[in-house]
Amino acid sequence: MSPEMRLIRLITLKLIPFLILLYLVAYIDRSAVGFAKLHMGADVGIGDAAYGLGAGLFFIGYFLFEVPSNLFLQRFGARRWFARILITWGLITMGMAFIQGPTSFYVMRFLLGVAEAGFFPGVLYYITQWYPVRHRGKILGLFILSQPIAMMVTGPLSGALLGMDGMLGLHGWQWLFLMIGTPAVLLAWPTLAFLPDGPAQVAWLSKDEKRWLTSELDKDVQAFGQTSHGNPLHALKDKRVLLLALFYLPVTLSIYGLGLWLPTLVHQFGGSDLTTGFVSAIPYIFGIIGLLIMPRSSDRLNDRYGHLAVLYALGAVGFFCSASLTAPVLQLAALSLAAFSLFSCTAIFWTLPGRFFSGASAAAAIALINSVGNLGGYIGPFGIGALKAYTGTLASGLYFLTAVLCIGLLMTWFVYNRLERKLTMKAYSQA
Template sequence: MDFEKNVIRTVTYRLIPALILLYVVAYIDRGAVGFAHLHMGADVGIGDAAYGFGAGLFFIGYFMFEVPSNLLLAKFGARKWFTRILLTWGLITMAMALTQGPKSFYALRFLLGVAEAGFFPGILYLITQWFPVRHRGKIMGMFVLSQPIAMVIAGPLSGALLGMDGMANMHGWQWLFIAVGLPAVLLALPTYLYLPDDIKTANWLTTEQKSWLQNELVKDESEYEQTRHANPLHALKDKRVLLLALYYLPVTLSIYGLNLWLPTIIKQFGGGSDLRVGFLSSIPYLFGVVGLLIIPRSTDRLNDRYGHLGFLYAVGAFAMFLSAWLTSPVLQLVALSAVAFCLFSTTAVFWTLPGRFLTGSSAAAGIALINSVGNLGGYLGPYGIGLLKEYTGHMAAGLYFLSVVMVFGLILTYFVYAKFEKKKSEKTTVSEQAY
């Protein structure tokens, strides 16, 4: 047991902080457009519906190129492919400062999605290649911490950068895009030099540790009846993959709908400076961090995924409803904090599911498809809220819409449980009776 703890601890310390850093940079990049919208719309003529459409186009590019990107990652290795992703997305984000109107905004958002495609599912695939199933709940929780941590940083940082309006004859939102894109470019070379491609090339593990880790991953294939398709593209036709893709859609739709509109929601609380809006926008994400420190560890300890997911969807849907129904800014912020607690925890728990039945390049293809279909919610959420806000004149309609979406996620929890765990439980019972 001490040997196992030492191996997992070594791998965790060597990989997870670096991956968290990279994804913090990516997530700050994603959230920046929500803050830029506070002023960019008026400066270059982008309305609420156009903003929602353009913000969502990122995920269309992501959707179209995610599976090919993850398969190329499996072929070329993480360090080379992540280096390419960092360079291209960083440069395109900086180019967002050149936005002149809706058309250039649409084009750059789409290209940004193409550039970053495969990064998040690539990291998830990497985790399945390094950690046995029984450790993945905690590891996923640690990694997904990067999302709310990024948004905690993004709020005050974006507010401060927007305050640079007029410096060097540039708008504050232009400074914002340059500042959040530059770290990705600067981290490209360190990423290439630091990340190992696989267990065999990790010179910080002993031969015995490498052998043990590889054997544990092989045992998981047998114990969890994991599938390794001869052609990894066959994973795209696996009904379990398609069901999980649908199941992931409500959480991405809700989380990106909230992320990209939260600064606008906070602004409507009563105005205030951009810096004040930035700090207030950070509060819900602090509760997201708390959720990720509690819920994934609880799922590992109790060996329960679906009970936790059902609870999170139910509470999240109710809290989202309250955030629209309540009129007190303080109570609205409390409700939004509960929503963030549930959404980020749901993300971490969900991503322990695909690796329970897929492995190897099949996992790369399957995870990419699940994430790409799920991330269509990143298009539907912001765009849907933008349309509803423009039609009704109020943000409440968009929040009610997200509440219904999370109820749909709650309903799907039963069907996913019946497909994955109920049948497995019945099969085990039949085997025991036969014995």
């Protein structure tokens, strides 16, 4: 193994498992509402349309506070800011156990988005401080493994916690929120104690290794023409940022549309809450397989847009088949294809912003791209809920996601031609 690969492996072992754990907890906290909805609606009077609206309001809070959060991360450092995020989102998740109706559900979901805003884009920015561009595809693939793992864990865990219905006078969905919010609060202390703010602060890298890493990151700035604005807020006016944000929108819209409605779809197959939980985990196994294969392939071939185009197309096929087929096994297979595609898309997409921006500008750009993109987390659940309420079937929502991914496929060609055609040709000529 080369010295470079040994160093990359060391950094990965020191940082990525803990970051995966943190995002695993975050994703469970935000997505368990899909399982709580199976019984919460009847207990506190929340219908499909109200659930879709409330589930999506998380992303409105996220959108409004994401850029300020990433700029505070730049100011206060990763360990302190991530610890703050963990405490607030954990307490608000626990507070979801005490909602009384649609209004309080809306408020708490919005506040959860405000509290968690900045964590995912903050980690993306944090990774740009540790890894040269050529290694980021596989590293982001490893980090984003926490998303499908969380969805796999959420299903059986939620099914088991819903089975606690009646204990100490609480409903099962109340136990669900109380139990999944607690780990976030408990993880704040090890985050403060052990997570370094950057390479300069760690003792496990030698001076030569730190110099090499700084040199390689500087080379990326030159090779890719990365922009670092004097005022990072100027990145928010950069046309490249807005275009990448729109390019990301179909991915998030589809992922959250799938994640927040999958339990309802699987529940229609029949079976207990626990069975629904286990069956709902199956598509995310394929999401994990995709993340282990596709980002590495993208790094090896130095190809981002070709991989994204194929994955958008496969995701569209998966959603279309899941809507048009009637056999539960075939529907589940089609949803597994969609999950394989969507999670792989996420990892490969997030290699793109770091090719254009560095420093505080990267923090602001990543935050804005993610905040605009995550409006899909509002549009997806709400749109599917509204379509289901209007048509009486989830198939209409799945056709909607099919159309969204077809738009993403067309945008792949447009973004490549507008942003990176010359850059990509240059990279191939130098390979």
